[in-house]
Amino acid sequence: MTVNRRFLLCRRPQGAPVPDDFRLVEEPVPAAPAGGFVIRNHFASLDPAQRGWMDDVPSYMPPIPLGDPVRATTVGVVHNSDNPDFAPGQWVLGLNALEDYSVAMPGGFTSVIDVAHVDSPSRFLSAMGAVGLTAYFGLLEVGKPQPGETLLVSGAAGAVGSMVGQIGKIKGCRVVGIAGGADKCRRLIEHYGFDAAIDYHGRSVTELAASIAQEAPQGADIVFENVGGDVLDAELMNLAMRARIVLCGLISEYNAPEKHGARNLWQVLVKRATMTGMLIADYVPRFAEGGAEIARWMAEGRLRVDEDVQVGLENAYDAFMRLFSGANTGKLVLKIV
Amino acid sequence: MTVNRRFLLCRRPQGAPVPDDFRLVEEPVPAAPAGGFVIRNHFASLDPAQRGWMDDVPSYMPPIPLGDPVRATTVGVVHNSDNPDFAPGQWVLGLNALEDYSVAMPGGFTSVIDVAHVDSPSRFLSAMGAVGLTAYFGLLEVGKPQPGETLLVSGAAGAVGSMVGQIGKIKGCRVVGIAGGADKCRRLIEHYGFDAAIDYHGRSVTELAASIAQEAPQGADIVFENVGGDVLDAELMNLAMRARIVLCGLISEYNAPEKHGARNLWQVLVKRATMTGMLIADYVPRFAEGGAEIARWMAEGRLRVDEDVQVGLENAYDAFMRLFSGANTGKLVLKIV
Numbered sequence: 001m002t003v004n005r006r007f008l009l010c011r012r013p014q015g016a017p018v019p020d021d022f023r024l025v026e027e028p029v030p031a032a033p034a035g036g037f038v039i040r041n042h043f044a045s046l047d048p049a050q051r052g053w054m055d056d057v058p059s060y061m062p063p064i065p066l067g068d069p070v071r072a073t074t075v076g077v078v079h080n081s082d083n084p085d086f087a088p089g090q091w092v093l094g095l096n097a098l099e100d101y102s103v104a105m106p107g108g109f110t111s112v113i114d115v116a117h118v119d120s121p122s123r124f125l126s127a128m129g130a131v132g133l134t135a136y137f138g139l140l141e142v143g144k145p146q147p148g149e150t151l152l153v154s155g156a157a158g159a160v161g162s163m164v165g166q167i168g169k170i171k172g173c174r175v176v177g178i179a180g181g182a183d184k185c186r187r188l189i190e191h192y193g194f195d196a197a198i199d200y201h202g203r204s205v206t207e208l209a210a211s212i213a214q215e216a217p218q219g220a221d222i223v224f225e226n227v228g229g230d231v232l233d234a235e236l237m238n239l240a241m242r243a244r245i246v247l248c249g250l251i252s253e254y255n256a257p258e259k260h261g262a263r264n265l266w267q268v269l270v271k272r273a274t275m276t277g278m279l280i281a282d283y284v285p286r287f288a289e290g291g292a293e294i295a296r297w298m299a300e301g302r303l304r305v306d307e308d309v310q311v312g313l314e315n316a317y318d319a320f321m322r323l324f325s326g327a328n329t330g331k332l333v334l335k336i337v
Numbered sequence: 338m339t340v341n342r343r344f345l346l347c348r349r350p351q352g353a354p355v356p357d358d359f360r361l362v363e364e365p366v367p368a369a370p371a372g373g374f375v376i377r378n379h380f381a382s383l384d385p386a387q388r389g390w391m392d393d394v395p396s397y398m399p400p401i402p403l404g405d406p407v408r409a410t411t412v413g414v415v416h417n418s419d420n421p422d423f424a425p426g427q428w429v430l431g432l433n434a435l436e437d438y439s440v441a442m443p444g445g446f447t448s449v450i451d452v453a454h455v456d457s458p459s460r461f462l463s464a465m466g467a468v469g470l471t472a473y474f475g476l477l478e479v480g481k482p483q484p485g486e487t488l489l490v491s492g493a494a495g496a497v498g499s500m501v502g503q504i505g506k507i508k509g510c511r512v513v514g515i516a517g518g519a520d521k522c523r524r525l526i527e528h529y530g531f532d533a534a535i536d537y538h539g540r541s542v543t544e545l546a547a548s549i550a551q552e553a554p555q556g557a558d559i560v561f562e563n564v565g566g567d568v569l570d571a572e573l574m575n576l577a578m579r580a581r582i583v584l585c586g587l588i589s590e591y592n593a594p595e596k597h598g599a600r601n602l603w604q605v606l607v608k609r610a611t612m613t614g615m616l617i618a619d620y621v622p623r624f625a626e627g628g629a630e631i632a633r634w635m636a637e638g639r640l641r642v643d644e645d646v647q648v649g650l651e652n653a654y655d656a657f658m659r660l661f662s663g664a665n666t667g668k669l670v671l672k673i674v
Contacts, residue, residue: 052603058574058607059607060607060608228602228603233598237395247602247605247606248606249606250602250603250606253600253603260598260600261570261597261598261599261600261602262598262599262602263590263597263598265565265584265587265598265599265612266389266565266587266590268584268612268613268614269584269585269586269587269614269615269616270395270396270397270614270616271397271614272613272614272615272616272619273613273614274611274612274613274614275602275605275611275612275613276605276609276610276611276612277605277606277607277608277609277610277611278606278609279606279607279609282609
């Protein structure tokens with residue numbers, strides 16, 4: 001491999017991204033800068049958050065500059081290096097981009113990882129990556145589940161949601177998942193062990209709210225929110241007193257030029273509920289602790305973590321859009337090499 | 338007075354209430370039931386919450402039954418009684434209705450009040466009533482203001498908002514108020530001692546967000562929300578990291594048949610903010626504590642509490658609608674006798 005294919009953002013998407021918002025270019029493989037190193041990316045994480053980074057709006061990270069490759073968490077191998085802490089051949093995890101090779105400097109987000117005990121290095125983008133740790137810390141630290149409580153999870157068949165539901169079961173909750181389509185709902189029950197699953201497809205807010213009420217007649221003590229929009233509105237009509245809403249994502253709104261908005265916020269008032277925004281970046285010092293418990297649950301067969309592995313930088317656009325079409329089940333990963 | 342005028346809800350309002358949703362009727366003055374008593378109402382509280390009770394939707398209180406008088410907190414005098422704890426002539430505060438005379442039973446919400454040290458019994462509907470206590474406990478217990486923090490208050494010239502801002506100043510915050518119109522904004526600065534006031538009239542969400550950014554360049558550490566809709570959306574674009582949003586009211590949405598919704602909830606996520614619903618009913622055991630501190634601040638001249646006293650049950654509809662037109666400054670009270 002003598003070229004570095006890079007998947008560039010060349011235009012800010014209006015609503016849903018279209019192929020022409022991006023361009024795949026070939027450049028020479030970079031050399032390691034003084035004190036830095038070059039990573040051969042093997043897997044890249046595809047996440048809803050990347051859609052936000054494509055907009056030119058204030059967020060917890062700067063927008064991706066136009067002409068730069070799309071920012072992504074990747075796992076890869078140090079290719080060449082001018083830094084003794086990152087030797088060629090070492091596996092690393094870091095915030096890089098959708099490209100064959102990324103230049104990195106120490107002091108950034110890159111860390112060396114031990115892939116000896118995982119079935120695939122991509123596990124560091126799923127179970128032990130931001131997705132798994134988001135499920136773990138979001139549910140346990142913000143949701144604070146207690147045995148016997150009812151946990152309602154939206155986007156339940158997704159990467160974060162499926163882990164949240166399973167961790168909720170481990171913690172003794174009754175777990176109700178909301179997902180799109182009968183297949184996903186069956187999967188929630190049979191594959192992930194949820195107590196109940198609700199299909200939101202083709203249902204109005206009122207109908208969806210009624211379905212939730214059936215499965216959670218006392219209301220939800222915890223709502224783990226990945227979706228927003230109509231789904232959130234239906235959930236808000238089913239809060240238990242002093243419910244905790246973990247605001248983890250609002251994927252239904254990311255591509256919407258005119259956002260729908262949460263119309264039932266008054267229920268937060270009526271039920272004295274609390275809605276708290278959660279970003280995994282706040283838990284970096286505790287990643288080792290969370291990763292270890294996730295690995296243990298997986299080894300014990302109590303936690304299943306699925307990956308939806310798409311292949312090839314040339315398919316980056318189609319792969320990314322699976323997040324929004326609802327096509328992916330499990331953590332979406334792009335295999336680069 | 339030998340008749341009991343009662344302001345009945347005879348139809349559930351669609352959007353903004355219209356006069357035909359109500360009817361003023363005359364009935365005989367009731368007799369005290371066994372073990373109960375009859376209250377001659379002197380003042381009734383007019384509050385946005387009453388609009389919610391007129392709808393047939395689940396809330397923290399049952400809907401007002403059609404044909405019943407409009408539920409309201411009142412202060413009045415025991416008129417006749419079959420209960421030794423409530424002797425004729427005693428002043429009482431309770432959850433009654435917009436009517437001359439209300440029947441009450443012990444064990445309900447009625448309590449005897451001491452009006453000797455207030456300039457008007459209506460103070461128990463404003464400064465020391467639900468309004469004052471909502472401002473007090475909402476800001477102090479949910480907002481948790483720290484000296485030097487920035488407090489953003491919507492509906493700032495209203496009954497709750499004007500007290501919240503002043504208590505924020507007492508606690509050492511920089512206080513920025515949002516209100517409708519130049520007069521109200523001037524009043525916030527000159528009358529209530531706010532640090533800054535922003536007029537939302539005629540401003541888009543983007544323009545309002547820019548005005549807030551100017552007055553709160555580091556963002557708001559606390560948002561005390563009374564309004565919702567566009568105002569909330571503009572505030573959400575100006576949160577400081579880990580901001581606390583006290584969700585106290587959403588008055589802009591109460592009459593909206595199609596609710597607008599909060600479109601910028603993603604900022605709660607980005608800023609790891611917390612939004613918590615607040616109802617004064619949760620603080621009943623601490624009313625004496627809050628009332629005493631409010632009275633002390635008023636006596637010290639540090640807290641001004643204004644009342645907008647409208648007169649006459651026959652004017653109940655027009656008086657109530659002042660809440661939504663933005664006409665009232667200070668706590669809206671209906672003087673019945």
